[in-house]
Amino acid sequence: KHVDFLGNDSLSSSESSSDGSVNQVSSNHGLAPRIKLSLFGSKIPFIIDTGSSVNLIDSNTFSAMAHQISLKNTRKRLIPYQSSISLQVVGKFKSLIAYKRKTVEATFYVVEGKGEPLLSYQTAIDLDVVRILCPLSSDSIFKRYPHVFTGLGKLKDRTVSLHIDPNIQPVAHMHDRVPFHLRPKLEKELQRLESQGIIEPATGPTPWVSPVVLVPKPHKPDVLRLCVDMRAANAAVLRERHQSPTIDDLVTAVNGS
Numbered sequence: 001k002h003v004d005f006l007g008n009d010s011l012s013s014s015e016s017s018s019d020g021s022v023n024q025v026s027s028n029h030g031l032a033p034r035i036k037l038s039l040f041g042s043k044i045p046f047i048i049d050t051g052s053s054v055n056l057i058d059s060n061t062f063s064a065m066a067h068q069i070s071l072k073n074t075r076k077r078l079i080p081y082q083s084s085i086s087l088q089v090v091g092k093f094k095s096l097i098a099y100k101r102k103t104v105e106a107t108f109y110v111v112e113g114k115g116e117p118l119l120s121y122q123t124a125i126d127l128d129v130v131r132i133l134c135p136l137s138s139d140s141i142f143k144r145y146p147h148v149f150t151g152l153g154k155l156k157d158r159t160v161s162l163h164i165d166p167n168i169q170p171v172a173h174m175h176d177r178v179p180f181h182l183r184p185k186l187e188k189e190l191q192r193l194e195s196q197g198i199i200e201p202a203t204g205p206t207p208w209v210s211p212v213v214l215v216p217k218p219h220k221p222d223v224l225r226l227c228v229d230m231r232a233a234n235a236a237v238l239r240e241r242h243q244s245p246t247i248d249d250l251v252t253a254v255n256g257s
Contacts, residue, residue, distance in 0.1 A: 170207035
């Protein structure tokens with residue numbers, strides 16, 4: 001596959017502190033979306049790269065422009081996809097670009113070598129070349145499905161059967177002594193878990209007993225995290241083996257859907 005550029009910034013204080021990226025990857029550039037923009041009197045075809053946060057022009061295309069302009073120095077680093085070697089950035093310039101009735105100012109970075117110019121996601125949005133039809137945010141999801149994010153998620157009205165190895169003997173561990181000052185907090189936590197249906201009281205003989213470790217929560221020292229050591233019990237559970245599908249399997253399965 002042909003890979004254009006992947007950007008990763010190392011910027012001066014005058015530039016944005018966020019990392020840039022140029023992620024256009026294509027095995028057939030003939031199918032890549034393109035747009036012609038006028039830069040200083042030259043019509044230049046750009047590949048619309050919605051994965052890019054910077055606009056790129058190769059030095060060959062820049063040198064062939066009708067009007068030569070001076071470039072400003074930049075400390076931005078651009079790293080090719082799956083490589084640790086930086087591309088040679090010649091410089092940058094700002095220009096007004098127009099598409100139909102939209103005119104915006106954008107910054108373009110010139111890199112050494114030959115390639116196809118890339119139009120960044122933000123510039124494509126500003127020019128109204130790309131539109132997000134179904135924007136999603138965490139707030140919109142919370143508002144649309146409030147019942148999913150309310151209370152405790154729990155599988156109800158289902159009985160789960162575990163396959164137990166009869167050759168494994170039950171293990172009853174001795175409980176660690178709980179410090180006196182933690183016992184009220186432990187009792188409160190057990191009541192909370194029982195009220196939410198997470199645990200339930202065990203009556204009668206209990207051949208399996210797993211030790212409990214109490215850990216105060218880092219930001220809430222008055223609240224205990226109840227940790228149960230289930231290693232011995234888990235050793236008696238027979239595992240069901242399932243083969244994980246590969247990417248090729250998934251692509252074949254959804255082909256034509």
